[in-house]
Amino acid sequence: MTQQGARWTADQVLALAPDPASRKAGSKLGTAGPWSETGSADEGTVWGLCKGSGSKPYQTVVDLADAAGPAYKCSCPSRKFPCKHALGLLLVWAGGESSLATVPEERAPEWAAQWLAGRRKRTADKAEQRAGQEARSAADPEAARRRAERRAERISAGAAELEQRLSDLLRGGLAAAEQAGYGLWEETAARMVDAQAPGLAARVRELGAIPSSGPGWPARLLEECALLHLLDQGWLRHERL
Structure with missing residues (x-):
């Protein structure tokens, strides 16, 4: 398990x-x-x-x-x-x-x-580092604001990149997703992790399992791509909402 x-x-x-x-x-x-x-x-x-x-x-x-x-x-x-x-x-x-x-x-x-x-150990070290950053943020609200802005910028860049990749996928045809295998999705998910968008990374990895999920997979993949597009657009336009 x-x-x-x-x-x-x-x-x-x-x-x-x-x-x-x-x-x-x-x-x-x-x-x-x-x-x-x-x-x-x-x-x-x-x-x-x-x-x-x-x-x-x-x-x-x-x-x-x-x-x-x-x-x-x-x-x-x-x-x-x-x-x-x-x-x-x-x-x-x-x-x-x-x-x-x-x-x-x-x-x-x-x-x-x-x-x-x-x-x-590396996971624990990262958690300790995050805890230290949070403690420093509490003591320095201005520094915390700047870090939040930088993270928002990285997430926005990741969301924009994901939009481009979804667009490329649809233009090239869904059959390309089956031929490319999981590597296509894992590389994209890794880019989302780098952009500090783990939620998007998790959704991208779920897409990777669809082409091998049996008959009707193109419709399921298209539906999930549409939902991911909505999530992307929601973030990219959140300042206008």
Whole structure:
């Protein structure tokens, strides 16, 4: 289970694939056969060893708990994110394989625990930094106002960029969204996170799962794009309201 309390579907996992080749390769690894020492934690993490062509299995771990989106670590040489091993591991997890036991995160193997600990520390450091900024803001209202203005400017820039990307998508045709895979949406979502607009980033990631959601997906994608357009316009025109 993730922190949101729901195990993903296979379609949601495959929507993460950066391209069709990765989707196909990941699907082949989505069974218990090539995997060993698999596990998951309620904190939203999954790990396992995948048998490859070499003598050493690939160490694969996925963190689903980050609000900025999934993060992946694999010892394979692939430069694709997620790689086929991360996709396969998530498919095993999504399928509820009995071999993938749920244990506390602190019981993860050392190679996975070290990476997860580093991520948790960075998250805690960022939270501490935000808390310090809020404390300084309370002591200096003028500085707080300037920071709020800068953030509003970044969000506006992100919303404007998202509007352009939605426009490009509609001009190019919705079929391009299916061909591009999840990478198109993840890159856009990352841009929204950079613009300090996590709400927009979350909506963009939801769009990424639609092209692989079955018959009728173009209509659903168009509807969600329209709703996202309304959210964008609401922000961009909020000073006129």
